[in-house]
Amino acid sequence: MTAWLKAAAAALAVSLIVAGCGGGGGSDNNTSQNAPASPTPAGANQVSAVIAQGVTGNINIPTVSVTVCAPGSASACRTIDNVLLDTKSFGLRVLNSSLGSTAASLPTVPSGTGVLAQCALFAQSFTWGTIRTADVHIGGETASGIPVQVVGDLSDATIPSDNCTDSVPVSNAEDTASTLNANGILGVGVATNDCGTACAAAMSAGNPSTYFSCPPNTTTANCTRVPVAVAQQVTNPVARFPSDNNGVIVQFPAVPDGGSKTATGLVTFGINTQANNAMPGTVTTLASDEAGDLKNSTFSGLTNVDAFLDTGSNGMFFGPPLTPCGSNAPDFYCPTSKATLSATLQGESATALGVTFFADNATNLFNTGNFALPNLTGTAANGTLDLGLPFYFGKTVYHGLDLRASGGQAPFIAF
Missing domain, CATH: 2.40.70 (Cathepsin D, subunit A; domain 1)
Structure with a gap:
């Protein structure tokens, strides 16, 4: 697995420690109970990124809202709040539990006689689940028919030892909101997909793919690692917007030394594509x-x-x-x-x-x-x-x- 994806999950790995960190000692800093002034979305290419209690009460987790729909559908949709904004990974990964009934409407990506899945490795953890096709709406922008990962739709019994649990324990699978500290990850870093030509090329000891072909409805660890074409890889939604698709601008207000209960930033899609970016x-x-x-x-x-x-x-x-x-x-x-x-x-x-x-x-x-x-x-x-x-x-x-x-x-x- 490429180093960027491992590095991108430092928050997910260490925030578990924060949750258990207690004790006395007080603070040398002044506590701020008021949120700092926040930029406000004013265009269809803008969305708020909120730092607050979130789904697990961990610190410094910036989240956005994302709507996921079955391809071409305006009704088979689910809006998912508390999705981690991640500028160092690429592509959308959402919890199966956060999708509800919409999950069944998202077609799986075929792989041989089975379906495509991925073990996406992070610093000390991983996400495991199938790759499906969806329309992704963020603010007023839409990426149509892109591959996304649905995390946790396969049982832990199916997690492959090859390239997954041989790297980190199976207990480090982040397939619930309490372990992921969010309802998903929105990767909007500089790459247009999560693996590129490396995962599309022939596999070798030095070039393993993170993708697997799994028998339909499998309940055992019988998935096989496979190369996968770039077009089938988890895709950065920004790259597939009709416009405003060449980058992301992230803006957060200054926060006082003692911190703040909440802070709200602004995510703007596109760079030099219109007046507001x-x-x-x-x-x-x-x-x-x-x-x-x-x-x-x-x-x-x-x-x-x-x-x-x-x-x-x-x-x-x-x-x-x-x-x-x-x-x-x-x-x-x-x-x-x-x-x-x-x-x-x-x-x-x-x-x-x-x-x-x-x-x-x-x-x-x-x-x-x-x-x-x-x-x-x-x-x-x-x-x-x-x-x-x-x-x-x-x-x-x-x-x-x-x-x-x-x-x-x-x-x-x-x-």
């Missing part, structure tokens, strides 16, 4: 790779750091220049006072951009009871810099899709 000349554009990574970045004395911006991560995660919190939240940092960190972001071109961000004591932040928390940082491998949701607070970030396959633009990140 024009990119000003004052932003810096960084050429990313096909997954949105800026792999020539510098941080904490290291060069060639793999940096990326990711609303699907509920903190900013990096190697250990700070002190971890300890047993109550071992994956987060707890500096004794607010720390200032800096990095230089650089991707596939010579353009580089210096950035500054901050780290507060994570335990104190958790104890505020707020759901929108800035300056939350946690651990990752040396050489990785995951600038998650807190990095977006107070910024407008442009994610330009990789359209080179159709003769269009190269992928980029700008802010």
Whole structure:
């Protein structure tokens, strides 16, 4: 499985720890009970992204509403709230339980004599379910007849050991709202689909597919890993909008150091396609790779750091220049006072951009009871810099899709 999809789920992996993090100690920060001022959708190409209690009460989970319909239908539809907005994965994955009766109306994608399914690997977990075709409506935009993953419509007994449970335990399957911390994942990163030519090519030990062919109505683990054509892969809905289909703009208000009970951002589809998504000349554009990574970045004395911006991560995660919190939240940092960190972001071109961000004591932040928390940082491998949701607070970030396959633009990140 490609690294971007594993990295994209940092929020889903670590937020389980947040849910169990308790104890006293108070906070060194001021708690904000009022939501910061929020941008308001004004166009059909815009939708709100809300950070609040959500489905599980975990922190820094930005969610949007998505309507899923059977292809061509205006009645076999289901509007699903609390879908995680993820700028570092690609394509829509929704829980079978959130679709209700609409799930049966979504045709499965055939694969040989069976149906197509996927084991999509994240940092410490995975989603397992069939690939189906649906019309996806977000705000006033529609992606017609695209492949989506329906998570949890196959039982755990069918999960393949090959490429799935050999990577993480079967108990790490995120097939319910309580384990996923959302009702689905909307991946709107820079790629147009979730696997591309790698999964379409012949499989090998170095190039395994994440897709499987499963016998219809299977109840046992007898699915077979298969290559799959690009057109059948889970597809970034933005790439299939009739217009406003070349990128995504994500804007969140600044959040005070102590956090806020809620915060609402704005997602705008398209870049420079109409008046409300024009990119000003004052932003810096960084050429990313096909997954949105800026792999020539510098941080904490290291060069060639793999940096990326990711609303699907509920903190900013990096190697250990700070002190971890300890047993109550071992994956987060707890500096004794607010720390200032800096990095230089650089991707596939010579353009580089210096950035500054901050780290507060994570335990104190958790104890505020707020759901929108800035300056939350946690651990990752040396050489990785995951600038998650807190990095977006107070910024407008442009994610330009990789359209080179159709003769269009190269992928980029700008802010």
